[in-house]
Amino acid sequence: MLSLFFDAVLALALPLLAWRVLTTRDLYRAVILFIAFGLLVALSWARLDAPDIALAEAAIGAGLTGALFLNTVGGLVGRKRSPSRESDESREVAERREAIQSSPGEPVDEVMRPWWVRLALTVPILALGLALGWAVVSFPEPAIDLAQQASDNLEASGVDHGVTAVLLNFRSYDTLLEIGVLLLAVVAVWSLDLGRVRGGQAALSKGLPVLHGLVRLLTPIMIIVGGYLLWAGAKQPGGAFQAGAVLGALGVLLVLSGLVRPPLSDGSGLRIGLAVGFAVFLGIGTAVMLATGELLNYPPASTYGLIIIIELFLTVSIALTLAALFVTAPPRKEQGSKEHSEEKGEES
Amino acid sequence: MASVLGWASAALVLVGAFFFLAGTVGLLRFPDVYNRLHALTKADNVGLGFVVLGLILQAGSLLSAFKILLIWLLVLASGATAAHLVATAALRGGIKPWKHR
Amino acid sequence: MPELYLGVATFLLLNIMVGLIRILRGPTPPDRMLTAQLFGTTGVAILLLLASALSLPALTDVALVLALLGAVATVAFVLRAWHKPDLDGEEE
Numbered sequence: 350m351l352s353l354f355f356d357a358v359l360a361l362a363l364p365l366l367a368w369r370v371l372t373t374r375d376l377y378r379a380v381i382l383f384i385a386f387g388l389l390v391a392l393s394w395a396r397l398d399a400p401d402i403a404l405a406e407a408a409i410g411a412g413l414t415g416a417l418f419l420n421t422v423g424g425l426v427g428r429k430r431s432p433s434r435e436s437d438e439s440r441e442v443a444e445r446r447e448a449i450q451s452s453p454g455e456p457v458d459e460v461m462r463p464w465w466v467r468l469a470l471t472v473p474i475l476a477l478g479l480a481l482g483w484a485v486v487s488f489p490e491p492a493i494d495l496a497q498q499a500s501d502n503l504e505a506s507g508v509d510h511g512v513t514a515v516l517l518n519f520r521s522y523d524t525l526l527e528i529g530v531l532l533l534a535v536v537a538v539w540s541l542d543l544g545r546v547r548g549g550q551a552a553l554s555k556g557l558p559v560l561h562g563l564v565r566l567l568t569p570i571m572i573i574v575g576g577y578l579l580w581a582g583a584k585q586p587g588g589a590f591q592a593g594a595v596l597g598a599l600g601v602l603l604v605l606s607g608l609v610r611p612p613l614s615d616g617s618g619l620r621i622g623l624a625v626g627f628a629v630f631l632g633i634g635t636a637v638m639l640a641t642g643e644l645l646n647y648p649p650a651s652t653y654g655l656i657i658i659i660e661l662f663l664t665v666s667i668a669l670t671l672a673a674l675f676v677t678a679p680p681r682k683e684q685g686s687k688e689h690s691e692e693k694g695e696e697s
Numbered sequence: 698m699a700s701v702l703g704w705a706s707a708a709l710v711l712v713g714a715f716f717f718l719a720g721t722v723g724l725l726r727f728p729d730v731y732n733r734l735h736a737l738t739k740a741d742n743v744g745l746g747f748v749v750l751g752l753i754l755q756a757g758s759l760l761s762a763f764k765i766l767l768i769w770l771l772v773l774a775s776g777a778t779a780a781h782l783v784a785t786a787a788l789r790g791g792i793k794p795w796k797h798r
Numbered sequence: 799m800p801e802l803y804l805g806v807a808t809f810l811l812l813n814i815m816v817g818l819i820r821i822l823r824g825p826t827p828p829d830r831m832l833t834a835q836l837f838g839t840t841g842v843a844i845l846l847l848l849a850s851a852l853s854l855p856a857l858t859d860v861a862l863v864l865a866l867l868g869a870v871a872t873v874a875f876v877l878r879a880w881h882k883p884d885l886d887g888e889e890e
Contacts, residue, residue, distance in 0.1 A: 351804040352852075358811050369822065377827040377879070384834045384871055385814070385821060388841045391860065392811070395848060400856035407860050411838065412867030416874035423879035560873065563778040570771070571866055578859070586856040591863070598867045605877050707802050710847070714806045717840060721813045724820050724836060730828045733820075737832050741839045748806075748843045752850050755799065764858055765846060768865045772839055775869035779835050782876040787828040790880060 352396075359393055376422045384415035400586040401512045404578070408594035409671075416601055417675055507652030509584035516588065517656045521645045525634060528627045528663060531670045535623055538674055557606070564606045571599040579664050583653070589660040593667025600672030623673060626666025630659050706754040713747030716740055729795035730787045734780050741776035745769055803851035807844045814840050831875045838868040 366386045373379045387410030394403035499515055506514035516524050575596040582588030603609040633655055634645040641648055647655050716739055723736020749769040756762035817840075820833040842861045849857035 351801055351808060355804060355808045355811060358808065358815065362811075362815055366818070375824075377830055378821065378824065380879075381821055381827075381830040381834045382818075385818065385837050388837050388864075389814075391864070392841060392844060395845060395854075395857050395860060398854075400854065400860060403857070403860045404863055407841075407864045408867055411841070411864060412870045415834075415871035419871060419874045419879035559778055559781050563774055563869065566774055567771075567866065567869075570767075574862060574866060578863075581859070586859065595863060595866060598870050602870060602873060605873050703799055707799065710803065710806050713843070714809055717810055717813055717843065720836060721817050724817055724833060730826060730832065733829060734832055737836045740836055745839055745843050748846065752846055755850060761855065761858065764862065768842060768846070768858075768862050771862075771865040772842055772868065775865070776835065776839060779869045779872040780832070782872060783828050783832050783835070786876040786880055787826070790826075790828070792826055792828065 356396055359389060359396065362389055363393065376425065380415065380418040380422055383418060384411060387411040387414060401588070401591070404586055404591045405594060408591060408598065412598050413594060413601065413671055413675070416598075416605075420675060505649065505652075507647070507649075507656055508582075510582060510586070510588075512586070513582045513588050513656070517659060518647070518652065521630075521634070525627075525630050525645070528630060528666065531667065532623060532627050535670050535673050560606050561608060564602050564608055567602065568599060571595055575599070575664070575668075579660060582660065583657070589663035590667060592664045594671060596664065596668035597671025597675075600668060601675045604672065604676055619669065619673065622669045623666055626663040629662040633659055702754050706751040709747045709751030709754070713744045713749075713751065716744030716747065720744060730792055731784060731794050734784055738776060738780050741780075742773055745772055800851040803847045807847040807851065810840050810844050810847070827875075827880050831872055831880075835868065835872050838864060842868070 363386070366382060366389065370379055370382045370386055373382065387406060390410055391403050391406040394400070394406055496511075499511055499519060502519070503509065503511060503514055506518040508514050508518070575592040578587040578595060579589060579592035580587070582591070600609075633647075637647050637655070638644055720736050720740025723739070724733050727733045727736055746769055749765050752765055753762045756765060814837050817833055817836060821830045824830055842865050845857050845861035845864065849855060849861065
């Protein structure tokens with residue numbers, strides 16, 4: 350009874366929040382609402398008995414994506430004053446002038462549509478929504494029960510946890526392509542040349558030592574928890590994605606606090622790290638063809654070992670990818686201004 | 698013995714819930730960001746602390762009790778740091794502390 | 799005992815719903831950010847209560863991850879996102 354009430358509140362809250370996120374015009378408000386939305390989605394996955402996804406959502410949805418979006422908002426706000434960013438004096442003046450003129454998070458979309466346009470849009474959207482809802486309600490009973498098949502064949506998979514078995518054995522081809530997509534995402538972001546859009550590190554006079562203390566405290570714990578999640582994936586919720594997300598967040602914290610300079614200048618190390626997950630996955634996937642004659646069909650005796658090796662390298666690549674997406678800078682150009690802003694952060 | 702533990706756990710969890718309520722009320726009713734930070738940290742530290750104490754009494758094993766305790770300590774550290782950072786940023790951003798008139 | 803824990807979890811969820819008012823009304827971005835920080839802590843408490851009420855120890859791990867990453871968004875907000883006063887907000 351009570352759990353039903355809990356679920357009802359969640360089910361009401363999610364569409365409400367989604368609607369507010371999409372319709373709000375203040376960028377800060379939209380992003381922070383989205384962080385709250387991610388938290389509620391994580392709670393929903395927990396209620397749906399999907400702790401694996403709840404773990405990933407808690408790490409990525411409520412933590413990392415929020416930070417990514419906030420970084421972007423900062424970049425958008427900073428772009429307005431970009432002409433005067435070179436010298437300190439003019440930057441301060443511009444800042445003050447802009448503070449008077451406009452505030453961050455102003456409406457970005459001023460278009461007001463007449464009522465008949467709204468009505469004309471509402472009808473097909475409602476029809477589509479109803480059709481989709483009907484399609485979900487009228488799902489036929491599955492002819493093949495995939496969940497049952499997966500748990501029946503769990504012993505052959507080499508691991509004791511169903512989700513990991515599906516991700517890295519039964520449907521490993523999908524996972525391989527997903528890792529490829531992650532790699533492509535970093536390449537795409539780097540090719541955008543976002544160096545100028547970035548907001549830069551804000552000067553923080555008093556808080557920095559406190560932040561450094563926190564990051565120094567969290568670093569070993571996050572490494573241990575990342576390792577724990579990776580190890581746990583073989584028999585309970587966890588795995589490479591969750592471990593990678595925790596370690597990626599650690600990378601974001603280290604770069605944000607300025608304790609670690611973004612390792613973008615020397616390039617090759619980071620690039621190898623980004624690619625190694627996909628490379629090892631693909632390498633092992635094709636190497637087993639020699640033994641079994643099929644792509645990604647591991648020989649039964651060594652399944653567990655191969656999956657663990659793949660997951661280990663996947664964790665490294667996923668963590669680096671998430672951190673690299675946050676830094677959002679092409680390797681060479683950004684270094685100068687980055688150092689500049691960091692120094693200022695320490696001085697003032 | 699078990700029922701005594703059960704009652705104690707229930708009481709602690711309820712006290713924790715009360716502090717969360719107080720934090721939310723403060724968040725809505727207090728006049729400016731600094732006052733609200735004050736309300737928020739009560740929920741963070743004391744509210745979660747009492748809930749954690751209540752759950753530790755019911756924890757099945759020493760290991761899970763330790764894990765729950767670790768979670769509370771982590772929230773303590775990161776919550777305090779986050780509150781400090783937000784207050785610093787708000788001051789730097791020119792939000793003036795509220796004064797009673 | 800599970801009923802009580804579930805009840806408290808529901809109560810905390812309702813707290814989050816009410817707290818949303820502060821995100822919607824602001825008035826300043828720091829107000830919104832600190833509300834999100836409170837939601838993170840409340841979410842940790844809810845997950846711990848659910849883990850105990852439903853005997854799902856995996857949810858404790860979710861709470862652990864949430865507790866670890868709770869500060870990341872706030873740190874990004876303070877260091878990267880919010881540069882200057884929101885004058886409009888103060889007039890409200």
